[in-house]
Amino acid sequence: MADIVKGKTAIATGAGRGIGRGIAMLLGQEGARVVVCDMAPLAVYLGSDSAADIAGQIFSVRNNEIYLFNQPRPIKTIHRAEGWTPEQLATELKPALAPLFTLLERSEDVFNWDPV
Numbered sequence: 001m002a003d004i005v006k007g008k009t010a011i012a013t014g015a016g017r018g019i020g021r022g023i024a025m026l027l028g029q030e031g032a033r034v035v036v037c038d039m040a041p042l043a044v045y046l047g048s049d050s051a052a053d054i055a056g057q058i059f060s061v062r063n064n065e066i067y068l069f070n071q072p073r074p075i076k077t078i079h080r081a082e083g084w085t086p087e088q089l090a091t092e093l094k095p096a097l098a099p100l101f102t103l104l105e106r107s108e109d110v111f112n113w114d115p116v
Helices: 018-029 040-046 086-100
Strands: 009-013 033-037 058-062 065-069
Touching (some): 018 033, 040 058
Parallel strands (some): 009 033
Antiparallel strands (some): 058 065
16 A cells, blocks of 8 residues: 555545544555544534534634634626726736735744644
8 A cells, every 4th residue: 555655645534533543544654644634523513403504604624623714705896898808907907906815824824823
């Protein structure tokens, strides 16, 4: 198996305990880079009757942390009745919209602590 997984990345869901943890450990011992993502409990909960009133939300799992993200919403529009050309966009888009762009921080800048 080492030849198959060495140098590859394996995403191991349910690797926090039980057989998932054992498989993740084995893959790591065989040379794979293992990314642990235990999102199964959240998925099961969201599919249950207890979460029937939760819809349209964006969640993320990072080890034992669960994050709720904001929904993407329009915040400003630019319009041209006759449509746009690439040249018009080059002169008008950035001045109109760039001040509202979302900063693309790296994960280490946003999450300045180790996953729990």
